[in-house]
Amino acid sequence: MTDLLRSEQARRRREQQDAFRSLPEDLLSPAADAAPVASDRDDTLTLFFLCCHPALKPPAQVALTLRAVGGLTTREIAHGLLVPEATVGQRISRAKQRIQEAGARFRPPGAAERAERLGVVLQVVYLIFTEGHTTTAGTDLRRDDLCAEAIRLGRLLLRLSPDDPEVTGLLALMLLTDARRAARTGPGGDLIPLAEQDRGRWDRPAIDEGVALLSEVLPRRLPGPYQLQAAIAAVHDEAPSFADTDWRQIVALYSVLDRIAPDPVATLNRAVAVAMARGPRAGLTLLDTIAGDARVAGHHRYAAVRAHLLELSGDVQGAHDHYRTAAAQTTSLPEQRYLRARAARLHRPGADG
Incomplete structure (x- = not known):
């Protein structure tokens, strides 16, 4: 390797x-x-x-x-x-x-x-990591080479700017997210959602390093976007099980993130957290606020999140249809298989598709 x-x-x-x-x-x-x-x-x-x-x-x-x-x-x-x-x-x-x-x-x-120029460089490094974490297209869910390169660059940036809390926050975010890598796919490469992952397969040393980095910078000043996202990742990683996740804390962190760095993808994730903390209808209401945003309107993640929240609310047909829509919009084969499988589970006799 x-x-x-x-x-x-x-x-x-x-x-x-x-x-x-x-x-x-x-x-x-x-x-x-x-x-x-x-x-x-x-x-x-x-x-x-x-x-x-x-x-x-x-x-x-x-x-x-x-x-x-x-x-x-x-x-x-x-x-x-x-x-x-x-x-x-x-x-x-x-x-x-x-x-x-x-x-x-x-x-x-x-x-x-x-x-x-550091701010733009951080954005580029994180976008490389994001593409590696969940690839846009192809047979594999992730590209470990891109994640490894982004983390390597994050470490170099930390050496270059050791006193910048957002540099530290970005490295912590990537480590805390990448720590779940081994549990995100099954033996055949199929996607395993967070709720069903074997947390015993998570990389504990990476989690410990990410939490230590975050603990070092959070007290310094008002946290920036990368520190906030790292804090959210840390809450997920430190929960013993999915059921033990502190969703209220995650909602609070996303609310701060939404104020200082508004972004429709962050709102998507916040909608899921709100649904888990306050119920699916509250999550769907938040999701409606970005329904007309062209940046996510045709994106498979929007349809997938809506499908998930509709499923939680009991709208079986609506969830089925949105899972199918999301599957048609993504070019990632593992995501397609996962979304189609979710739709098939909800399929009722006589339903279209």
């Missing part, structure tokens, strides 16, 4: 070099105050900060970095950003053109510039 991972990392570094071949030769010349941002022979973070140049708008920074350095496809990037694939393609094309126009002014940033 170690040899396989090293081989994959070497392949990804070759792809990074290919992606930047057309840029000016002095592009990678270090700035006067540039300090090493990673281990020797690893310029991944340098390229991340380079792609996040302020001459590019933030959406272009994210798209270019994910494509040129992260190695994600335009479809995967679109899935993570909740935008059409054509939009991602346009952003990448314009960003490349802007880089060519800027030429030698694009250099690896110094310390002050890195601090300014």
